[in-house]
Amino acid sequence: MPGRSLLPAIFMLIFIIAVSASVTEKILQIPLLEVGGLWVKATQTATARVASVLTISPDLTSPWTYARAAILVWLGYLAWAFFWRPLNRVRKLGDVGYVAEGSFTTKETANFIQRRKKNGDDVPPFYPNGWFGLMESFYLKKGESQALNVLGMELVIYRGQNNRVYALDPYCPHNGGHLGVGGRVVGNCIECPFHAWTFRGEDGKCVSIPYMDKSAKIPTNAKVKSHITTELNGWIYLWHHAEGLEPTWSVPEVDEINSGLWTYRGRTEHHINCHIEEIPENGADLVHLGQVHGPVFAAGVDLRTMWSTFWSFAQHHWSAEWEKCPEPDGHIGVVKLKHALAIFGRMFPGLDLDVTAKQIGPGIVYLFFESALGPGVYLQHVTPLGPMVQKVTHDIYVSSYILPPVAKFYMLGEALMVERDIMIWNNKQYVRRPLYVASKEDKLVKKHREWYSQFYSKLDKPLLRKDNTLEF
Numbered sequence: 080m081p082g083r084s085l086l087p088a089i090f091m092l093i094f095i096i097a098v099s100a101s102v103t104e105k106i107l108q109i110p111l112l113e114v115g116g117l118w119v120k121a122t123q124t125a126t127a128r129v130a131s132v133l134t135i136s137p138d139l140t141s142p143w144t145y146a147r148a149a150i151l152v153w154l155g156y157l158a159w160a161f162f163w164r165p166l167n168r169v170r171k172l173g174d175v176g177y178v179a180e181g182s183f184t185t186k187e188t189a190n191f192i193q194r195r196k197k198n199g200d201d202v203p204p205f206y207p208n209g210w211f212g213l214m215e216s217f218y219l220k221k222g223e224s225q226a227l228n229v230l231g232m233e234l235v236i237y238r239g240q241n242n243r244v245y246a247l248d249p250y251c252p253h254n255g256g257h258l259g260v261g262g263r264v265v266g267n268c269i270e271c272p273f274h275a276w277t278f279r280g281e282d283g284k285c286v287s288i289p290y291m292d293k294s295a296k297i298p299t300n301a302k303v304k305s306h307i308t309t310e311l312n313g314w315i316y317l318w319h320h321a322e323g324l325e326p327t328w329s330v331p332e333v334d335e336i337n338s339g340l341w342t343y344r345g346r347t348e349h350h351i352n353c354h355i356e357e358i359p360e361n362g363a364d365l366v367h368l369g370q371v372h373g374p375v376f377a378a379g380v381d382l383r384t385m386w387s388t389f390w391s392f393a394q395h396h397w398s399a400e401w402e403k404c405p406e407p408d409g410h411i412g413v414v415k416l417k418h419a420l421a422i423f424g425r426m427f428p429g430l431d432l433d434v435t436a437k438q439i440g441p442g443i444v445y446l447f448f449e450s451a452l453g454p455g456v457y458l459q460h461v462t463p464l465g466p467m468v469q470k471v472t473h474d475i476y477v478s479s480y481i482l483p484p485v486a487k488f489y490m491l492g493e494a495l496m497v498e499r500d501i502m503i504w505n506n507k508q509y510v511r512r513p514l515y516v517a518s519k520e521d522k523l524v525k526k527h528r529e530w531y532s533q534f535y536s537k538l539d540k541p542l543l544r545k546d547n548t549l550e551f
């Protein structure tokens with residue numbers, strides 16, 4: 080209904096013109112040019128006043144002088160934080176993507192939905208095989224350790240004095256102390272907080288038991304399992320394989336990040352209640368682009384209200400293709416995405432975005448984009464925190480032509496679009512055999528599923544509870 084959707088926009092335009100005309104011609108009784116002159120004069124006066132305040136020597140005996148200085152510093156800090164500090168938008172489970180049921184809060188509803196989520200009778204494994212992002216490098220400084228629970232495993236990760244990151248099983252074989260809770264990093268090893276047994280990062284072997292008889296030998300089974308990690312592009316990665324196989328591919332470097340050509344401008348983190356495969360499958364799901372991501376991002380993230388006619392004067396347009404790479408890069412899928420924004424039905428090429436998204440294994444996506452202002456990349460990492468809980472992060476790096484506030488705006492735009500997907504993912508079920516219809520769109524989803532199945536071990540069956548839910 081384009082006629083109806085244009086009505087609010089036309090009304091707003093008439094309103095703005097009417098107000099402008101009244102202010103200039105009717106109320107002030109002066110022509111437009113003179114209004115411009117008045118504005119210039121007013122700006123000059125204001126600038127002169129600010130300059131005189133700044134140059135007057137302050138009265139140091141007055142508390143108002145200090146109060147004014149404090150307010151100025153605070154305002155300066157707020158301005159810096161708003162425009163220049165990297166974005167950090169974190170939305171935990173229940174913060175977005177749920178609709179409160181009855182008299183329950185959104186958080187309570189999120190909890191119910193998570194617990195009663197049906198797995199279906201034939202669900203792929205919850206933890207596929209491949210490299211997974213654990214966290215941004217800046218969250219683990221030299222000598223620091225953290226306890227983690229990812230991919231169905233409990234871990235301790237720490238950064239040794241050699242700057243390498245190690246991941247070990249956290250429970251001490253001596254008497255069960257948790258290495259990640261109070262364990263100290265000693266050189267490149269970690270010391271148990273309970274009785275100070277010390278374990279080596281490379282192989283998890285115990286190398287020191289301080290109170291043991293000098294003549295005794297450290298038992299050969301005094302060790303914990305060590306896991307394979309790597310670190311690049313500002314991220315710490317862990318290799319996971321259900322059958323314990325070694326890595327069969329490596330995480331590719333993004334040269335522009337590692338060379339410092341592109342700068343970090345922010346991150347978002349979302350916790351989502353769905354099977355991991357639902358998230359990358361979005362890249363090959365062309366129909367959802369217009370349906371979920373069509374309304375302009377300013378219309379919000381609530382699927383129930385985003386079609387409001389108020390925002391219908393602007394519309395996102397998407398077109399996309401997906402294909403898998405030939406061997407030896409069979410673990411990579413590529414999405415080519417074109418974005419355009421139409422305002423009042425007119426396209427604005429300056430707002431176009433060309434995106435090439437590389438899906439690398441089951442949980443990593445690099446979204447390279449070309450905008451009118453310059454290039455950049457979003458790094459997306461999906462890491463399972465539990466059977467049906469995913470942590471999804473996006474980090475943005477951009478070229479120096481894109482100023483920090485603009486990069487933060489791009490990051491926010493991406494986050495809002497993802498939050499619409501989250502409302503779908505949180506509330507849907509995983510369907511092993513969707514009801515495909517004859518169309519190139521459904522064929523592509525099927526193709527994506529076939530490609531993704533390479534990351535599952537045949538032996539790895541998901542643990543289903545008795546009633547086929549995650550209820551406990």
Ligand code: FES
Pocket residue numbers: 251252253254255256271272273274275276
């Ligand atoms: S439990 Fe770890 S040293 Fe005793």
Ligand SMILES: [Fe+2]
Pocket residue numbers: 361367371372496500
């Ligand atoms: Fe989407």
